[in-house]
Amino acid sequence: MALETRPKFVGVLSCSGEEEPEGTIARNAVRLVMEKYRPGITVSLCLPLYLAGDSGEQEFAKRVPVIAVDGCEKACARLSTEKYSGEVSDAIDIRALLRQWGVEDELSRSHPRELEWELAERVAREIVRIIDRYIEEGKVAATNTR
Amino acid sequence: MSDKKVYVIPCSGIGKASASVGRDATYRVVEDLLPDRADTLCLALLTLEDEEAREKVRDNYVVAIDGCAKDCARKNVEAAGRAPDIAHRVQDYLKKHKDLKPEAVLDVGEGGRKLVEIMSEELAGEIVGLLEEDD
Ligand code: SF4
Ligand code: SF4
Numbered sequence: 001m002a003l004e005t006r007p008k009f010v011g012v013l014s015c016s017g018e019e020e021p022e023g024t025i026a027r028n029a030v031r032l033v034m035e036k037y038r039p040g041i042t043v044s045l046c047l048p049l050y051l052a053g054d055s056g057e058q059e060f061a062k063r064v065p066v067i068a069v070d071g072c073e074k075a076c077a078r079l080s081t082e083k084y085s086g087e088v089s090d091a092i093d094i095r096a097l098l099r100q101w102g103v104e105d106e107l108s109r110s111h112p113r114e115l116e117w118e119l120a121e122r123v124a125r126e127i128v129r130i131i132d133r134y135i136e137e138g139k140v141a142a143t144n145t146r
Numbered sequence: 147m148s149d150k151k152v153y154v155i156p157c158s159g160i161g162k163a164s165a166s167v168g169r170d171a172t173y174r175v176v177e178d179l180l181p182d183r184a185d186t187l188c189l190a191l192l193t194l195e196d197e198e199a200r201e202k203v204r205d206n207y208v209v210a211i212d213g214c215a216k217d218c219a220r221k222n223v224e225a226a227g228r229a230p231d232i233a234h235r236v237q238d239y240l241k242k243h244k245d246l247k248p249e250a251v252l253d254v255g256e257g258g259r260k261l262v263e264i265m266s267e268e269l270a271g272e273i274v275g276l277l278e279e280d281d
Binding site for chain 1: 155156157158159160161165169170172173177186187188189190191192193194195196216217218219221222225251252
């Protein structure tokens with residue numbers, strides 16, 4: 001029997017985004033994927049550990065395919081992963097997505113209302129689409145989906 | 147009076163309810179209690195070593211709020227070139243208010259919200275003290 005060497009998890013890494021409403025959407029979307037949509041297969045990391053942690057965190061992108069979820073074009077999650085750990089497999093820029101979706105409403109970074117939660121759900125579903133593609137393509141061994 | 151700003155920077159804690167408390171307390175301070183003097187900054191910009199963010203940290207006051215003993219906010223601020231003027235862990239407040247345990251990352255619950263209130267009031271007081279020292 002061939003030994004299974006493919007990663008069992010997908011890394012979904014949110015930027016911290018405290019300053020921006022899109023950053024809050026990024027964090028909430030990643031949590032929704034972890035808790036509600038793909039809990040068995042998703043792993044994450046507190047992004048500032050790339051700099052503050054031990055070198056273990058810097059193995060992240062070497063161990064699992066990473067989807068970087070950024071609030072804006074500054075792309076902190078994607079660029080930090082590339083700087084400290086390795087290439088990301090996919091990247092989402094929420095500000096660009098919202099433009100694409102025609103969202104022009106003023107959003108709150110601190111008090112997400114129905115709209116911000118709807119957008120977080122929508123971003124979460126985008127992330128899920130990417131995870132499911134990895135499973136279909138055999139990029140990850142999907143033994144733990146729920 | 148110094149025109150320096152106070153950047154309150156919570157850790158990004160994606161997996162800990164305590165980090166969500168720190169973030170909510172930050173928003174309460176910078177948006178409601180001291181909106182004219184305090185602001186926040188994306189911690190990830192410091193992780194990325196973004197020069198503009200590092201300059202903000204070096205030229206202003208900084209408060210670091212961490213959600214666990216890994217102290218990411220404090221350490222990322224230090225890596226930008228200076229120690230924070232005030233640094234706290236949410237756990238320090240929790241030790242004093244053991245009954246106010248936050249429930250979950252996405253919703254800290256009733257206890258968590260009370261802890262946010264207590265923490266933000268105390269933080270705002272400390273920040274005012276810091277600004278007065280400078281006058
Ligand atoms: S990508 Fe944008 S919103 Fe996210 S942490 Fe960086 S600057 Fe903030
Ligand atoms: S201090 Fe702890 S909870 Fe906060 S970002 Fe670092 S590891 Fe995560």
